[in-house]
Amino acid sequence: MKNTNPKTSQLEHSKAKVELYGRYLSIYLNILHRAGFVKRIFLFDLFCGEGIYENDAKGSPIIALDCIRHHFFSNNNSVPNITIWFNDNGMSEIEGGVYKVDRVQKMGSKIYRPDNVKVEFYKENYEDIYPKAIDLVSKTRDAKGLFFIDPFGYKAIKPDDIRKMLQGGETEVFLWLPIAHMYRFADSAVRSGFPGSEPLRLFLNELFGKSIPDFQSPYDFIEQLEARFRVFLKDLKIFVDTFILERDASNVYSLFFFTSNIRGYAKMLESKWSVDPSRGRGHSVEKTMSLFDETELSGYPSKLWAFLDSAEYRTNAELYLFGLENGFLPKHTNDILKKNKSKFEVVGLDGKPVRGYYIEYNSERRVAFRLTKQE
């Protein structure tokens, strides 16, 4: 019989989770490798799990080591200096009497690792280890860091911890939250409380203060959390993005991705759109679920027109950023514009002829888009 226990067998939605992580990591290594000034990259996988599951599926630590090895061999045998921390405080559910992290160490040792990649293994509580990780990145010159926070639950997670991880400006955070569970208990945790509800209440209070809204669905819950995280981290100029994983209605998870780096953010969107080419929004095991409801696909064009309408003109740089902030790639904005050429005009602000839309990262061109007046 098929093993459907998520603790010993990696289920399909978790595969999508580590696939997204792997895709992002390879892009992250490429960007930082080419940006010569980065002297060390830290990867902190603080809930690293079993390594390899009973169905032979690879967990996040193995995905990361594979990705580094691949980067090394595809880049003339070179990779940036990397330090990885694999941490997990749990005993294996697959092998009796063995810590999960010891399995990771054993399995990881079979994967080729360049000499300038250091790997350390810990069995600490997340709450104790994450401050040490923050300290290490902040004390290391010209360093960048990526936190991968993948608990089963959410009890150990506080929004303020995420803030602390991002404070130095050199780090990015992947945070996975069990949304269906949080959504189901949010209302009662806040209004009446029940045994064990305290962490959820504190989590929501930290983000929403005293006025916690009514959440209409797990997706609404994700959107409202995302919006509040943006406000919560506004002074640090952090981009926040989400990606939904859905096994069935009672198993909905969401990635919250945090970065201050616009290129990292754009690359994350590209990774999302490659995992979910039709919507860039998530991965659903049951393709019929509401996550893929067609009506949800149609919001962006009207937002874009409203954005153009709300000012005399918008520049190509503004349209680039607006697309990203709404979870869309330059190609989506370009497609909408191309299909509606009669609705607007484009003029050069730099005196040069205009031959395109120039909606791209750090474009050298400066052009303005203006809605044409409809009679």
Ligand SMILES: C[S@@+](CC[C@H](N)C(=O)[O-])C[C@H]1O[C@@H](n2cnc3c(N)ncnc32)[C@H](O)[C@@H]1O
């Ligand atoms: C969802 S699993 C991680 C899966 C892993 N990322 C993978 O891809 O295989 C969560 C892990 O967190 C560990 N864990 C739970 N609470 C923890 C805590 N407070 N500190 C450290 N590890 C914890 C559990 O033992 C479990 O292995």
